Amino acid sequence: MASNLKRRRHSRIKREMKNKNSKQGHSELIPDIEKEIEDTFELIDEDGDGRISKQEMVKAASLLGFNPTSEDADAMIKMADADGDGFINCKEYCAMMSQNYTTKDQEKQALQKAFQTLDKDGDGFLSTDELRTALQFNSDITDDEIDIFFMDADKNGDGLIDYTEFIESTLCVSLF
Structure with missing residues (x-):
């Protein structure tokens, strides 16, 4: 009986995800990411009632290494709680998480574009x-400072900065 309830709840979660995406105009998430969001909702929703309580949110945050106060938990719930019932249901959770993935994708695209722009020879x-x-546009930066930026970013010491070194460098943070 418990597995039957879980299957029905999983089907409901999938329907809510599809309805949310089609109604709100969000671009479809990659199926693996959609499944990951569903799975995390189920993990956080320990009692299986289809919604995340403040206590479940605090426990999930604690497992991730955070130590949220009661006020922090209230703020997290309020941020996603579209219907104002004091809980995060699956639809609200999926909407919040979809937004997070979209923002990360946009940031990644912006960094890739910046790298491609700086990579004049396209190698x-x-x-x-x-x-x-x-x-050169910033006359306040000296050649020595540029050399320091470069050496900091060139982790493998090959005299070139690849994309991974670029996004992990203080250079990237300084520029963008």
Whole structure:
């Protein structure tokens, strides 16, 4: 009987996700991400009532290494609680998480575009010359500072900055 209830709830979650995406005009999420969102909702919703309580939210946040106060938990619930009932239902959770994934995708695309713009020769790497050219607009930055930025970003010491080194560098944070 418990597995039958879980299957019905899982089917309801999938329907709510599809309805949310079609009604709100969100782009379809990759099926693996959609499944991941559904699975996390089920994990957080420990009592299986189809909604996340303040206590369940605090426990989930604690498991992730956070130590939310009661006020923090109230703020988290309020942020996603569209119907104002004091809980996060599956539809609200999916909407909130879909927004997070969309924002991350947009940030990733912006960083890729920035890297491609700086990579003048299109070889997939930034050289010191490309970096110097990009930073010439700011006369306050010295050649020594550019060299320091470059050495900091070039983690493998090959004299070039690849995309991964770029996004993990203080250079990227400084520029964007």
